Amino acid sequence: MEVPARWCRGRKIPAIVLAILILALLFMFYSAPENFVGGGGNEYDRKTRLKDSSSTSEKIDAPIDAEIFNKIRDSQQQQHQYDEDEVQFMTQQAEIQRQRQQTLRYACEKLNVKTRNSNNDSVPHPKRFIVDERAKLVYCSIAKIASTNWRLLFEQLAGLVDVNKDENQKTINRALRTQLTFIKDLSPDKAYTLMGDSLTFMFARHPFSRVLSSYRNKLDPNTTFERAYHWQNSLGEYIIDLYRHNMRPRPRRKMKPSKRKNKNPDYDLTFSEFVRFLGDRDNKEDRFFYNIHWCEMNEACSPCNVRYDVIGKLETIENDAKYILKLAHLDGIVALSGPEKTSSPTFSFKNDTLEQYLKEVPAEYIWKLYRRYRSDFEMFGYELPPIAVQKIKELK
Numbered sequence: 001m002e003v004p005a006r007w008c009r010g011r012k013i014p015a016i017v018l019a020i021l022i023l024a025l026l027f028m029f030y031s032a033p034e035n036f037v038g039g040g041g042n043e044y045d046r047k048t049r050l051k052d053s054s055s056t057s058e059k060i061d062a063p064i065d066a067e068i069f070n071k072i073r074d075s076q077q078q079q080h081q082y083d084e085d086e087v088q089f090m091t092q093q094a095e096i097q098r099q100r101q102q103t104l105r106y107a108c109e110k111l112n113v114k115t116r117n118s119n120n121d122s123v124p125h126p127k128r129f130i131v132d133e134r135a136k137l138v139y140c141s142i143a144k145i146a147s148t149n150w151r152l153l154f155e156q157l158a159g160l161v162d163v164n165k166d167e168n169q170k171t172i173n174r175a176l177r178t179q180l181t182f183i184k185d186l187s188p189d190k191a192y193t194l195m196g197d198s199l200t201f202m203f204a205r206h207p208f209s210r211v212l213s214s215y216r217n218k219l220d221p222n223t224t225f226e227r228a229y230h231w232q233n234s235l236g237e238y239i240i241d242l243y244r245h246n247m248r249p250r251p252r253r254k255m256k257p258s259k260r261k262n263k264n265p266d267y268d269l270t271f272s273e274f275v276r277f278l279g280d281r282d283n284k285e286d287r288f289f290y291n292i293h294w295c296e297m298n299e300a301c302s303p304c305n306v307r308y309d310v311i312g313k314l315e316t317i318e319n320d321a322k323y324i325l326k327l328a329h330l331d332g333i334v335a336l337s338g339p340e341k342t343s344s345p346t347f348s349f350k351n352d353t354l355e356q357y358l359k360e361v362p363a364e365y366i367w368k369l370y371r372r373y374r375s376d377f378e379m380f381g382y383e384l385p386p387i388a389v390q391k392i393k394e395l396k
Helices: 015-029 067-077 086-110 147-157 169-178 189-198 207-219 228-244 271-279 295-300 314-327 350-360 363-372 375-377 384-396
Strands: 128-132 137-140 197-204 311-315
Touching: 067 189, 086 311, 086 314, 128 147, 128 197, 137 147, 197 271, 197 295, 207 228, 207 350, 271 363, 295 375, 311 314, 350 363, 350 384, 363 375, 363 384
Parallel strands: 137 197, 197 311
Antiparallel strands: 128 137
């Protein structure tokens, strides 16, 4: 903007004019969605950035066909403007992501982490990466971290389910296996391009909370999970034999389904015994040791090899999900479902619940469990619960 010459002859530009100019520039800056992306791209040579973020007044709950999807998305891109509250929210979330990325990079360099199955020439663990090509969204799924909720969202985007219907987890998992698209389903060139052009994200969770959730959902004698017998009759009784009866069966390469379809009334595996199993390095050869429900998050999504645009956390999932959907201009199209859509939610992320269970675990088992998940603690900025710190100090 050229300033009139008469303003420069012994006069100062009025303060109100300067204020208006500054506010206009700030609004233009914060309206650009690339300023809110915490990841800053990824190592797959991102060639394009996200388009305008979106907002719309009404969410569609039914399965989404292509015509409806494209109509709403186009409208969002053309009409969107951030209001003051949205600018503040997106700016705060971008800063949170910057801090998480910084913590992750520091841990990766410090620990020199190498995953068991990483491959520098391809996407690690391609079976875990769910993609929606139309929405330009790529999600690395980790069990026990709201993975069912995110799968349901991808299934709704693909028009496979109706969130108004009471879809149980078995139905959701069936669609996951047969109808959703994974990176593994694409050619290497297409997968490479899609990873570069899409918003990529993963979610983390406190490692001990995730272990407790696995136990309470599948191995706790009092679980309400309808298929818990499968886990209890196989892994649960295996752990009991291992530590109570000093029996070490041959390590299993495959997880065989239990032939017995009912619950053993004498089954009484404790959380302490499960923690002992997971921290016992002698069990490394057993297939159960690296089960998807408690394998290290580092092993599952290789965050040192793949730079994610967003790293969410279960503890802040509401804000993180809102941020992701705004960046992907999907916030008016779908929404992340709550825990009622999962099977037997345990709410094990609550600190008082975790502390209560850790009280019964010997310090040695807690230390060995921490040793196993140390990389997850450091990469995602988690700390040991106070009771665990106290017990480990007494051990040393």
